[in-house]
Amino acid sequence: MPTLSRLVALSTVAILGVAGQALAHAQLTKNVPADKATVATSPAELDLHFSEELDIKFSGVKVTGPDKAMVKTGDAMLMDEGKTLMVPLPEMLGPGAYAVEWHVLSTDGHKTNGTYGFTVKP
Template sequence: MRNILLAAAFTLLTSVTLSGSAYAHAKLEAAQPPIGGTVKEAPTELDLKFSEELNLKFTGVKVTGPDKQEVKTDDAMLMDGDKTFMVSLPKGLAAGPYKVEWHALSQDGHKTHGEYKFTVKP
């Protein structure tokens, strides 16, 4: 009887441990320009650091400027073991608030999305 209880406990513990990692999602941990921050110089790139490895093909951003127009991004790539998503921004961004809307697909197939704001104030 004791062996059956130990086997059941082991099975339950293994199931809980594996399901926790199977349902992990890529969470935005940090960004440059910083989340909610103000920068003195217009950034030339956007770096989003995630908690999980990403799939580049299904990860992206939309950046909206102070004039409510979409800012063109370019040269998307993954860095830092595929956990940091980077895109180039055009030179000379105008002063004002910017909104970054992101979506990501982690290597395990889970989709996440979110947004944050930063301000350029020379």
């Protein structure tokens, strides 16, 4: 039955190949401020750390504050060998809840996105 064992081997390789591709997406591993955190003062920047190197041209964030008002952000830049997206916040954030919507493209071509939130104390 060499044919059956060859079929099993090929199936295993195919399954592992698909699983490897699924793991290749850039996943958010840490963010500052942290999700659901309450911070005492307005952060000067947002730092989003990912598991993969990013393509800055196709990566960014949108921040909304209290009453769904858009928050002005500076130009995003990459740090930590391209795995951290740093987004300056040029204006002080007032007290309230903020939502961060992010989208990134890893250098291997996979897109991911997500949201998180934090609160600035009154």
